[in-house]
Amino acid sequence: MSLKQGTVILKLEKLDCNEVNKLTQKRALTMVQFQPKTQTKTKVSSLPDGNYRYVTASTPITDAELAQTESLIFLFRKKGNDIIGQLSQANSSNSICISGQVNGNTITGAAVELSEPFDEAILRNCGEDFVVWDVAGSLRVRRGRKEGKKVIYKSAIFDLNGYNRINAGTQFPPASCPF
Structure with a gap:
């Protein structure tokens, strides 16, 4: 049986406290700490211009x-240090242009967050304190x-640490955000 890195940890996170207690009481659960392979990820700022x-x-x-996951997807265009992109969830129409x-x-x-035709965009914050917009907290x-139908945030901080680069796909990132 081969396990992908993080598989066991992911399954443990989905167990509730009672299930974990039952497993540990039966001694059927062996705690293993995975040391991920060290890999150097290219910083976004170091990428050449492109999508x-x-x-x-x-x-x-x-x-x-x-498409079957709840993953967040950030599709963006980079030119120099300028970034324009759309953050969305794979199985949702909820998105925001950054x-x-x-x-x-x-x-x-x-x-700027745009709402769907029959939905209202939710103003999450109008003050000076930052609030988390997405499920990952990024x-x-x-x-x-x-x-x-839109909510404009004059200030945003998006942290791509924890994200993984994949192929650019068939869709293009936005050319601009509709501020």
Whole structure:
């Protein structure tokens, strides 16, 4: 039996406390600490100009597999240190356009969330304190204001650490964000 790195840990995270207690009482669970292979990931700021796609899913992954996950997907265009991209969840229509400057794997700038035709975009923050926008906690926003079907955040910080680079795919990133 071969295990992919992190498989055991992922399955343990899905168990509730009672299930973990039962397994450990039966001594059927052996705790193993995996040391991931050390690999140097290229910082986003070091990438050449072009279109890229980063995901929170484990890689390698196909587009069909990705569509079945709850992974976050960041499809973006890089030119110099300028980044314009769309962050969305694979199985959701919820998305936000991010525009800013990259330093290492962190993008600082602004973001605009567009709602679907029958949904209302939710203003998550209009104050000075950052709040988390996404389930992974990688995008923090503040200074928001609602304008019709969109919410504009004048300040956003997006941390791509923990994301994995995959092929750019067949879709193009946005050319600009509709501020």
